[in-house]
Amino acid sequence: xxxxxxxxxxIILSISCNKTKQEDSNWLLVYKNDKKxxxxxxxxxxxxxxxxxxxxxxxGWGAKGKNHTIEHLSDxxxxxxxxxxxxxxxxDPQVLSDIDWKSLTPNYADSTLIKKxxxxxxxxxxxxxxxxxxxxxxxxxxxxxxxxxxxxFIRNVDMQTVVKPLFxx
Numbered sequence: 001x002x003x004x005x006x007x008x009x010x011i012i013l014s015i016s017c018n019k020t021k022q023e024d025s026n027w028l029l030v031y032k033n034d035k036k037x038x039x040x041x042x043x044x045x046x047x048x049x050x051x052x053x054x055x056x057x058x059x060g061w062g063a064k065g066k067n068h069t070i071e072h073l074s075d076x077x078x079x080x081x082x083x084x085x086x087x088x089x090x091x092d093p094q095v096l097s098d099i100d101w102k103s104l105t106p107n108y109a110d111s112t113l114i115k116k117x118x119x120x121x122x123x124x125x126x127x128x129x130x131x132x133x134x135x136x137x138x139x140x141x142x143x144x145x146x147x148x149x150x151x152x153f154i155r156n157v158d159m160q161t162v163v164k165p166l167f168x169x
Contacts, residue, residue, distance in 0.1 A: 035147040037125030055157035
């Protein structure tokens with residue numbers, strides 16, 4: 001009888017631990033802005049509150065051309081809340097690759113691309129400022145400011161509690 005009770009308790013404990021782990025890994029859309037910074041869904045203040053609480057943040061955007069579409073997701077390396085109403089985020093520099101659009105396969109066929117980094121800063125107003133940077137020559141080789149619909153996701157945060165701005169004591 002004791003063995004059966006122990007096994008049942010072990011199973012319940014295992015299931016409850018897995019459930020918590022699964023809930024912690026779910027990304028939730030907290031805010032989405034259009035190319036002009038207008039709210040599409042969610043709430044910008046909830047995004048700001050989540051940032052103040054140290055939530056994990058993930059950002060998504062995409063583009064639709066005449067023949068192809070592309071969607072991106074990235075975790076920012078640096079985030080700032082400006083004047084308590086806008087959010088900016090810097091993305092991790094990426095080494096460039098090429099895409100064979102016929103087979104939808106990434107590649108490094110153009111080996112000159114590996115010498116360049118793609119760097120981006122974006123915000124909740126739809127701004128998406130991209131540069132191509134040569135880290136060896138230490139110079140910007142391309143600049144492409146653009147506007148995108150940007151989706152902001154959060155994870156691992158209690159949204160019930162509101163926190164003060166980080167500059168307040």
